[in-house]
Amino acid sequence: MRIISCIKPGELAYRDAPEPVCLPGYSIIKIRRIGICGTDIHAFGGTQPYFSYPRVLGHELAAEFVEGDARCWRKGDMVTIIPYQHCGNCIACRSGHTNCCQHMQVIGVHTDGGMAEFLMVPSHLLLSAEGLDPDQLALVEPFAIAAHGVGRAAVLPQENVLVVGAGPIGLATMEMAAIAGANVLAIDVNDSRLAWAKKVAGVKAAFNAQDRRLEELLRDATDGDMPTVVMDATGNQHAINNAFRFMAHAGRYVLVGLQKGDITFSHPEFHKREGTLLSSRNATRKDFDWVLENIRVGRITPKKYITHHIHFNDIVEEFPHLIADANIVKAMIYLD
Numbered sequence: 490m491r492i493i494s495c496i497k498p499g500e501l502a503y504r505d506a507p508e509p510v511c512l513p514g515y516s517i518i519k520i521r522r523i524g525i526c527g528t529d530i531h532a533f534g535g536t537q538p539y540f541s542y543p544r545v546l547g548h549e550l551a552a553e554f555v556e557g558d559a560r561c562w563r564k565g566d567m568v569t570i571i572p573y574q575h576c577g578n579c580i581a582c583r584s585g586h587t588n589c590c591q592h593m594q595v596i597g598v599h600t601d602g603g604m605a606e607f608l609m610v611p612s613h614l615l616l617s618a619e620g621l622d623p624d625q626l627a628l629v630e631p632f633a634i635a636a637h638g639v640g641r642a643a644v645l646p647q648e649n650v651l652v653v654g655a656g657p658i659g660l661a662t663m664e665m666a667a668i669a670g671a672n673v674l675a676i677d678v679n680d681s682r683l684a685w686a687k688k689v690a691g692v693k694a695a696f697n698a699q700d701r702r703l704e705e706l707l708r709d710a711t712d713g714d715m716p717t718v719v720m721d722a723t724g725n726q727h728a729i730n731n732a733f734r735f736m737a738h739a740g741r742y743v744l745v746g747l748q749k750g751d752i753t754f755s756h757p758e759f760h761k762r763e764g765t766l767l768s769s770r771n772a773t774r775k776d777f778d779w780v781l782e783n784i785r786v787g788r789i790t791p792k793k794y795i796t797h798h799i800h801f802n803d804i805v806e807e808f809p810h811l812i813a814d815a816n817i818v819k820a821m822i823y824l825d
């Protein structure tokens with residue numbers, strides 16, 4: 490079968506690899522869609538902390554079940570996967586926090602992923618695709634990440650929630666916070682992304698991060714309160730450190746995005762707010778189920794974020810151009 494390998498940062502290449510042979514506890518799936526994620530772009534750029542090379546990227550998948558000991562599926566059934574392989578034994582897993590397992594092995598990050606014709610995955614990580622098409626299915630994972638982040642923030646109705654970064658995860662986070670009933674504010678450096686956020690993600694007010702009056706604008710938009718929840722979806726060190734000052738007194742700050750460096754902030758400023766700092770890693774099965782159900786009933790329509798469709802055969806050549814395109818929100822690789 491053909492695979493796409495990220496040989497080293499900046500280099501993708503087609504390779505021939507043997508088709509996987511199914512092991513007990515696993516299933517073989519035939520890949521139909523691969524969503525391109527910020528994680529893949531960071532891996533390609535060499536800026537993601539958990540990567541080693543060569544690596545087959547791709548963890549946002551829609552696939553057909555081929556074979557395996559997952560009893561609920563028959564050959565040809567559409568599935569998606571939870572790409573987070575957890576150990577089941579560590580302190581986090583034992584308390585149900587499988588998303589932050591001590592020995593986490595994310596498919597497409599720590600182990601080879603879905604930029605391939607076939608993939609073998611643990612059967613218990615397959616999810617039913619009933620009522621969803623391949624594009625929707627491949628978007629379940631990023632929406633589950635957003636749902637998890639909003640869950641970590643414990644967003645309440647009417648709260649002012651600021652989401653920093655209007656990429657796919659940021660937009661999904663905005664939409665989830667809006668569904669939770671929040672008054673959602675967005676900032677980003679890209680005005681066309683901000684326009685998207687207002688148009689499709691339920692955002693009430695959007696501001697350019699480079700606006701000098703940003704703090705004042707946020708204060709005005711929140712009746713002087715400032716946002717009680719700030720969520721980072723940039724994974725940018727400067728943006729993360731800078732956004733502490735936007736958090737209201739008694740507020741919480743949730744890091745959905747990830748970067749390689751240290752977080753620094755003023756202790757007196759944080760202390761006087763009695764701030765709460767949280768990270769949000771991956772998502773749990775509950776988040777995936779919630780997203781699947783909400784797509785089924787039409788409450789969330791993630792396909793509106795797809796701006797590009799690229800065939801698997803064109804991706805090696807197109808990938809560098811694709812990620813440099815300022816108009817990209819979500820790109821989807823197809824193998825039909």
Ligand SMILES: [Zn+2]
Pocket residue numbers: 526527528548549630631
């Ligand atoms: Zn992703």
Ligand SMILES: [Zn+2]
Pocket residue numbers: 575576577578579580581582583589590591592593
């Ligand atoms: Zn574990």
